[in-house]
Amino acid sequence: MFSSLRSWCRIPVQIHTYTGTNVSGDASFSEPVTYGGYPVEQMEQITDKKGTEYISTMRVYFPES
Numbered sequence: 303m304f305s306s307l308r309s310w311c312r313i314p315v316q317i318h319t320y321t322g323t324n325v326s327g328d329a330s331f332s333e334p335v336t337y338g339g340y341p342v343e344q345m346e347q348i349t350d351k352k353g354t355e356y357i358s359t360m361r362v363y364f365p366e367s
Contacts, residue, residue: 307340311365315339339364 316334
């Protein structure tokens with residue numbers, strides 16, 4: 303990433319990491335971690351591993367760590 307673009311990555315974005323399932327089978331997630339990112343409104347079609355299609359309305363860019 304260009305150094306000039308790193309300054310744009312300042313919008314706080316919370317990431318909850320998937321940690322597995324709990325006893326009742328519900329998905330469980332870690333405590334949120336906040337990173338600086340750059341959100342861009344961009345519509346695109348996404349297909350998961352099972353072939354289910356979704357429409358994404360935003361993409362978030364993060365600086366390299």
